[in-house]
Amino acid sequence: MAGEESGGGSNSTPSSATAASPSENEDDSMLGNGYRLPPTEIKDIVDAPPLPAVLLSPRRDKILFIKLRALPPLAVLALPNKKLTGIRIDGKWNSTSRMSFYLGIGFGIEIHELRPDGTLALGSEKELHGYPEGAKINVVSWSQDGRHLAFCVWVDDEENLSGKITIWVADVETGQARPLFQSPEICLKAVHHNSYVWVDNSTLLVSTIPLSRGGLPNKPFVPSRPKIQSNEQKNVIQVGTFPDLLKDEHDEDLFDYNATTQLVLASLDGTVKEIGPPAVYKSLDPSPDGKYLMISSIHRPYSFIVPCRRFPKKVDLWTADGKFVRELCDLPLAEDIPIGFNSVRKGMRSIKWRQDKPSTLYWVETQDGGDANVQVSPRDIVYTQPAEPLEGEQPAILHQLNLRYGGICWCDESLALVYESWDKTRQRRTWVISPGSKDASPRILFDRSSEDVYSDPGSPILWTTPAATATHVIAKVNKENDENTYVLLNGSDATPEGNIPFLDLYDINTGCKERIWQSDKEKYYETVVAFISDQKEGDLRLDQLKVLTSKESKTENPQYHILSWPEKQAYQITYFPHPYPELASLRKEMIRYPRKDGVQLTATLYLPPGYDPSKDGPLPCLVWCDPVEFKSKGSPNKFAGIGPTSPLLWLARRFAILCGPTIGVGNEEAIDRHVEQLVWSAEAAVEEVIRRGVAYRNKIAVGGHSLGAFMTANLLEHAPNLFSCGVAWSGAYYKTFAPFGFENENRTPWEDPTTHVEMSPFMSANRIKKPILLIHGEDDDNPHSLSKQSDHFFSALKGQGALCRLVILPFESHVYAAWESIMHVLWETDRWLQKYCVSNTTDVKADISASKRDASKDATGSESNKRIKFT
Secondary structure, eight states, X not given: OTTGGGTTSSOOOOTTOOXXXXXXXXOGGGTTSSOBOOOHHHHHHHTSOOOOEEEEOTTSSEEEEEXXXXXXXXXXXXXXXXXXXXXXXXXXXXXXXXXXXXXXXXXXXXXXXXXXXXXXXXXXXXXOBOSOTTOEEEEEEEOTTSSEEEEEEEEEETTTTEEEEEEEEEETTTOBEEESOXXXXXXXXXXXXXXXXXXXXXXXXXXXXXXXXXXXXXXXXXXXXXXXXXXXXXOOOOOOOOSSOOOSHHHHHHHHHXXXXXXXXXXXXXXXXXXXXXXXXXXXXXXXXXSEEEEEEEXXXXXXXXXXXXXXXXXXXXXXXXXXXXXXXXXXXXXXXXXXXXXXXXXXXXXXXXXXXXXXXXXXXXXXXXXXXXOOXXXXXXXXXXXXXXXXXXXXEEEEESSEEEEEEEEETTEEEEEEEETTTTEEEEEEEOTTOSSXXXXXXXXXXXXXXXXXXXXXXXXXXXXXXXXXXXXXXXXTTOOSOEEEEEEOOEETTEEXXXXXXXXXXXXXXXXXXXXXXTTEEEEEEEEOOOOOSSOEEGGGOEEEEEEEESSSOOEEEEEETTTTEEEEOOOOOOSOGGGTTOEEXXXXXXXXXXXXXXXXXXEOTTOOHHHHOOEEEEEEEOOOOSSOOOOTXXXXXXXXXXXXXXXXXXXXXXXXXXXXXXXXXXXXXXXXXXXXXXXXXXXXXXXXXXXXXXXXXXXXXXXXXXXXXXXXHHOTTTOSEEEEESXXXXXXXXXXXXXXXXXXXXTOHHHHHHHOGGGXXXXXXXXXXXXXXXXXXXXXXXXXXXXXXXXXXXXXXXXXXXXXXXXOOSSOOOHHXXXXXXXXXXXHHIIIIITOOOOHHHHHHHHHHHHHHHHTTOHHHHHOOOO
């Protein structure tokens, strides 16, 4: 669904904002009096309208441009929500909390027509109209024939503090929209996102609020029993740290009340039919031919230690009109999935429809009990079976794997690609199989390391089938006078100088390939977005190839083009304005530099518009940490997209920005010698920006979000001479708060206490001598970085007399969403950088001497400090 993940883009100012602009010389006594606004040059970029999202029709003859709404005001986040089973439920809307929306009437969705020659028909655009003024819309989808659009409409009743979500449909030719249901009593329930799906061109399956639902369950004044958990069988059950779990019987009742839905078949002619009993339905999946429905649901017994994705799960097969066919599986509660890489749930998993067949199922079953530590061959088996098998017909084995199953790309009976991987070794394999031939032996097509980005062959281009529910299969291509089987591989072609996207014509039998297109590596970064060749029977001819691309450069924002063969003529179809023209001429460069042990590292260096280091001298610098552990996948020609919390905002404040410096862990596990590797890599990055003359040695700050915040704290502790101050957003600082499965770490604190202690900034809080700003969302929903991480870390720092500041954002989760919150985060960060980086006059030689003294003192009390050398 296009645009759903872009809800945090640059936006307009909500009218309900309560922020106040601080004066330039405001002292600490005045801080905290309301939310603050950052400097105008930062605020204006955040408030700029975002670029539209794009959604292509199944027939590839029309294209939607969808404009996103502004960042929501804090009042939206403050609405009550229930935290149940790892989900945050908005009781007002009967949906998950904090969904993103598109703009409203006459502005939100434009339908444009594509001509056969690949150009955009100017003047053909239509705007959706007819739905209530002021309504919010989202979850837009095409019918398979491209004649209708369906979307959710959210209508707010301000007086009753209630709201409802309804399905609307629009005629694409006219843009006229109308409600799908004639009765206003039928409303959607979107707790599990999958609230509706097209079954065919005129019918939708919709998840609705049961009309028989009673009132909200009341919490007993006196509990009926104590809260008891038991392990008298002495089972080994190691589960990660999960937020928002059920706490008692009342929570179980609340979850049932909020998550139970009634499925309804609704036709465009107004016919409505309830199918199946009310239940907690998780997913709705029609077969490619539209004749069957695969319906998954969860049921009791629930758990107080794992989220709902591990609850008992039932998968049934129904006919398209709701008649029960058979039960595919009923999986028990999965509290005992082993921690670590590649461990999975026991039983049938990844149950899906074959994309190349009308109604054939396939799924995977583990042979190791789900435990990656068990050595067995095969490890996973892929099975397949018709929707309604003959009496006594058993599932057929499609393929056996020794690594963990990673998905299938279907083509036809002669070709499918099966993927497997093993995270601990980074091994990735692609198999070629012939699903319809028992005589054809599977063979390995690619066997490579996921870290070796230079050898990535790319992924197959898929095309949309004419099936009732618009499936996607591998596109076969024919060359003139050539009977071989070719597919198109769409890849990035990582090089030491950056990525150069490409299309290869690949002979699936011989492995020979021909590069038929690649991006202009000198100036532009262009990627293939979609395959839009005309839909015909049989294989596609190479001279009829047509693709939609997105093209950008360092200074030009992405625009869409249509590229056609054989001339390879490109037509630009969008002309989106530059989102922040004040930074249009910023400088961007992918840089490479050596570490002292010889490892080559990369980072992206951004410099402000008009800046010339030879004339203007060094700048204050912000090093923004990302947990990149291998060769960069970026490109020097990519447009510098600036989101509402991007470190690139400080280009407008005349900072040099170094983003994503790699750590370079080589062949070791990410956490092995992590601190030592981190320090060495940071030293190399700092020396490089100083060597280039773009940064002052004593005016370099370090910052990051989530794992970047974890890295920031470790750098301030173990490399105090490198940075003047630090900014840490929503970090994790004490690994033992999540003792099982912290960032997929297999070793527990009891098995390897030294590693867990050495990596925890909390345990070395006494080493931080530079100012550090901690910011955290009060309702952080990331299991490894709950807000107590910053609370405890701040207490430890304060107890050591460190210069520190803690900002807790009410109602915010791991990714900040509200306009007021984001503006205040930017104000806090800018104030910190101006005060402790730009204005820093510390003598770096004195810093180094003090650091050496501290290291010498600490070395006698901690084995970890003996193992780490500082320069």
